[in-house]
Amino acid sequence: MKIREIKDLLQAEIVCGEDQLDREVISACCSDMMSDVLAYVKDQGVLLTGLVNAQTIRTAGMMDMVCIVFVRDKRPTDSMIELAQECGIVLMYTALRAYEASGRLYHAGLGRSTSHE
Amino acid sequence: MNEPIRFHFDVDGENFSSAGEASVTVKKRLRQLGYPPDVIRKVSVAMYEGEINMVIHAHGGEADIEVGKSEIVIILRDKGPGIANVDLAMQEGYSTARDNIRALGFGAGMGLPNMKKYTDSMHIDTEVGVGTTITMKVLL
Helix, strand or coil, rough: CHHHHHCCCCCCCCHHHCHHCCCEEECCEECCCCCHHHHHHCCCCCCEECCCCCHHHHHHCCCCCCCCEECCCCCCCCHHHHHHHCCCCCEEEEEHHHHHHHHHHHHHCCCCCCCCC | CCCCEEEEEEEECCHHHHHHHHHHHHHHHHHHHHCHHHHHHHHHHHHHHHHHHHHHCCCEEEEEEEECCCCEEEEEECCCCCCCHHHHHHHHCCCCCCCCCCCCCCCCCCHHHHHHHCCEEEEEEEEEECCCEEEEEEEE
16 A cells, blocks of 8 residues: 555645655554564554654654554654654654544555464 | 674663664664664664663663674663563563653563564673663674
């Protein structure tokens, strides 16, 4: 799935990384606990989260994720946007809650074929 | 390369939002040096968890990375409170971090287990009231 489709499915607003919306991702992860993301993510390219701080960006960067979706209309700060641009990560936010945002992406087929350990 | 490449960082213990800067830098350097993505991920995630731990528990510390021919060694030193029970600290889910740390996305008791998981060997040298030195190796 292209990042552009994620934006459309979640009616999200892009914060940065507009030029990377055609990148393909195969799966996603939803968590507010960054240690869990560091423990369990393998090739999920998208992080859905309600956690808004610099560690959200660094954690996604560590796991080579390419897109972060902030749920519940949470907005990243300027320093987070700068960090995301350095790491080449797309940031967007949606008014949806984490459960519905994840459900819409899953229903549309994102990550459905991968096994969940 | 015969001589190992060394990186040294002082980890600021006062500022949670800067925690992880050293790990991000190491990740970039290893990428520039052309190491495989899985090696880079192992080293940078293990170091990142260690850096976060030093900030949460030990008021910061020092990180040294040695990139050798056959392995990458990560040494994290702090003068924090030490770890009273290492076996307990190694259990997934056990944490002494306060709730305010959990609100920041860490403190779930996954730090040390993650560091062990992502490295080929990990040694913890700790003394209560003196500090902790963690040595991790990732084989190339």
